[in-house]
Amino acid sequence: MIEFIRILSIVAxxxxxxxxxxxxxxxxxxxxxxxxxGAREGLATVVRVFPYMVAMFVAxxxxxxxxxxxxxVKILSPITNLLGIPGEILPLALMRPVSGMAATGILGEILxxxxxxxxxGRVASTLMGSTETTFYTLSIYFGAVxxxxxxxxxxxxxxxxxxxxxxSIIICSIVFKS
Amino acid sequence: MVNAIWLFMIIIGFxxxxxxxxxxxxxxxxxxxxxxxxxxxxGLLGIYALWLGLxxxxxxxxxxxxxxxxxxxxxxxxxxxxxxxxxxxxxxTMNLIANMLGLGNAAxxxxxxxxxxxxxxxxxxxxxxxDMCMFLIINTSSVQLIPTTVIALRSAANSINPNEIIGTTLxxxxxxxxxxxVAAKVFRRLYNDRIY
Numbered sequence: 001m002i003e004f005i006r007i008l009s010i011v012a013x014x015x016x017x018x019x020x021x022x023x024x025x026x027x028x029x030x031x032x033x034x035x036x037x038g039a040r041e042g043l044a045t046v047v048r049v050f051p052y053m054v055a056m057f058v059a060x061x062x063x064x065x066x067x068x069x070x071x072x073v074k075i076l077s078p079i080t081n082l083l084g085i086p087g088e089i090l091p092l093a094l095m096r097p098v099s100g101m102a103a104t105g106i107l108g109e110i111l112x113x114x115x116x117x118x119x120x121g122r123v124a125s126t127l128m129g130s131t132e133t134t135f136y137t138l139s140i141y142f143g144a145v146x147x148x149x150x151x152x153x154x155x156x157x158x159x160x161x162x163x164x165x166x167x168s169i170i171i172c173s174i175v176f177k178s
Numbered sequence: 179m180v181n182a183i184w185l186f187m188i189i190i191g192f193x194x195x196x197x198x199x200x201x202x203x204x205x206x207x208x209x210x211x212x213x214x215x216x217x218x219x220x221g222l223l224g225i226y227a228l229w230l231g232l233x234x235x236x237x238x239x240x241x242x243x244x245x246x247x248x249x250x251x252x253x254x255x256x257x258x259x260x261x262x263x264x265x266x267x268x269x270x271t272m273n274l275i276a277n278m279l280g281l282g283n284a285a286x287x288x289x290x291x292x293x294x295x296x297x298x299x300x301x302x303x304x305x306x307x308x309d310m311c312m313f314l315i316i317n318t319s320s321v322q323l324i325p326t327t328v329i330a331l332r333s334a335a336n337s338i339n340p341n342e343i344i345g346t347t348l349x350x351x352x353x354x355x356x357x358x359x360v361a362a363k364v365f366r367r368l369y370n371d372r373i374y
Contacts, residue, residue, distance in 0.1 A: 012279050020232050024239040031235050038234025042227025045287055046219050053215035059184050061211030062191035067199040097318075108331055116337035125332055125343040129325030130350035134318040135183070137289075141314055142306065144290045145297040149305040152365035153314050160319040160358030167353035171346045 045144070052143035056136055060099045069094065085169060088120050092127060093165050097134035097158065104128075123172045130164035222283070229284040233272060233291070242268040245275070256316070256359070257309040259299075266295035270313055280322045289317060308369075312362045319358040320351050 024031045063069055073090050080090055092110060096103045107128050114120040134157045142150055188208075195204035236242050246253070246268045253260075253267055260266050269292035276285035292313065300307050306314075325347050332340035 013281065016279075016281075017232060020236045020239075020241065023241050024235040027239040027241075029235060029239045034235045034238050035231035037231075038237075039227035039231035041230045041234075041291075042223060042287070045226050045230065045290055046223050049290070050215065050219050053219060054212050055184060057211035057215045057218075058208045059187040059191070059211075061207035061214075062195075062204055063187040064191075065199075065207035066191040066195035066204040068187075068191045068194040071194060071198075104327065104331065107328070108335070111331060111335035111337075116332040116335040116340065121332075121335075121337075122343055122346070125325075125328050126346040126350050129322065129328045129343065129347035130320060130354050132318045132320040137318045138314060140286070141289055141293050141317070142310075145293045147293075147297070147304060147306050147310065150314075151306050151311055152362070152369055153306060153311045156311065156315040156358055156361040156365055157318040159361045160315060160354045163357035164319065164350055164354030167350040168346070171349050175346055 048144045049140050052139045056139055060102065064095075064099075064102060083166075085165065086120060086123065088114065089124055089127065089165075089169075092124055093161075096128065096131055097161050098136075100133040100136065103133070119172065119176060122176050123168055126172055127165060127168040130168050131161045134158065134161060222286075225283045226287040229276075229281075230287050230291070232284075233269075233288060236272070237268065242272055246271045256312055259307055259309040260296070261299075264295065264299065266292055266299065266309075269295050274316065274321060277317065277321050278323050280324055280326050285317075289313075308362075308366045311365070312359070315358040315362045316355060319355040321355055322351065323348065 021031050024034065069091070073094060076094070077087050077090060081087060085093070088110065092103060092106045095106055107124055110124045111121050116122075116125070134154075138150065138153060138157065142148075142153075192201070192204060195201045233242075243263075249271050250262060250267075253271060254262065257267070257270065260270075269288055273285050273288040273292050276282075276288055293310065296307060296310050296313065297303065300310070324344060328343065328347070329340045332343070
């Protein structure tokens with residue numbers, strides 16, 4: 001099973017490319033010309049997304065480096081303790097929706113400090129994979145098409161992030177703590 | 179909303195740095211953030227072009243349509259505002275598939291393409307449609323089947339069994355996605371401010 005997954009992740013991209021181009025060729029599409037046509041949109045897409053990336057990375061950099069993130073974790077810790085969320089996980093849970101890169105760094109630290117096979121290491125690993133970088137995705141996707149009023153998207157996303165956090169803790173407790 | 183959070187992060191960040199932290203280092207972090215955005219964009223240029231090129235081939239050959247047809251039932255329930263054969267359905271389907279396979283770099287340009295298609299049938303150009311909200315909530319809740327980054331990190335940290343979290347992650351991400359979908363469907367009713 002593990003070997004199968006490893007092979008799958010290695011062949012997924014080349015397999016996908018071969019399949020798409022092969023299918024296109026069989027269906028008598030000029031794959032080269034068509035590829036160029038599509039690839040041309042790459043530049044425009046990046047240009048559109050660029051200012052949103054600057055805005056996001058600057059804000060995240062300031063919020064993290066200043067220590068504001070640590071303060072927020074301290075303020076929230078009494079509440080999260082009450083809910084049974086391990087305090088060591090909290091920085092990861094808060095950073096996960098904000099920055100994938102920073103969250104990866106925090107997960108790396110947790111794995112190093114507590115060990116990847118500890119309960120905390122397993123919960124943190126599960127949490128990391130259960131949700132996405134909400135703020136980044138929202139600003140890039142909505143920014144690209146000029147949507148300003150995002151209505152309930154943020155609340156729905158954050159609610160699902162919270163659900164992912166609790167699900168991670170509960171499932172790891174059931175699977176790993178027996 | 180994003181406006182308020184963005185402002186909050188920057189103002190509070192600098193104020194905290196001014197009184198408790200290292201203002202110079204924080205300023206540097208801001209500049210580094212801007213610089214990193216450029217580096218990332220340059221890095222993404224080629225990858226976006228590659229995936230959008232392949233997507234175009236998949237589109238022209240009818241592959242996207244064939245896959246979309248198979249997913250039509252589920253997609254129709256999730257996105258009732260999009261007509262069945264509309265290109266937005268195809269782009270969203272491909273984005274979600276790329277996400278499931280963990281092809282994050284492929285998923286983003288496909289997702290942006292989907293947003294453009296959705297924007298095409300949007301009557302109020304500055305406001306998100308219900309389908310856009312649903313699409314993004316699903317996207318941000320992660321539907322990745324194999325968390326490759328996490329497994330790599332665990333291997334790097336000398337885990338005895340780096341893959342043991344695949345099962346728990348799958349259950350957790352299913353929970354978060356389901357809650358997201360339910361939340362979007364509930365909010366949709368509460369936000370009945372416009373008819374679309």
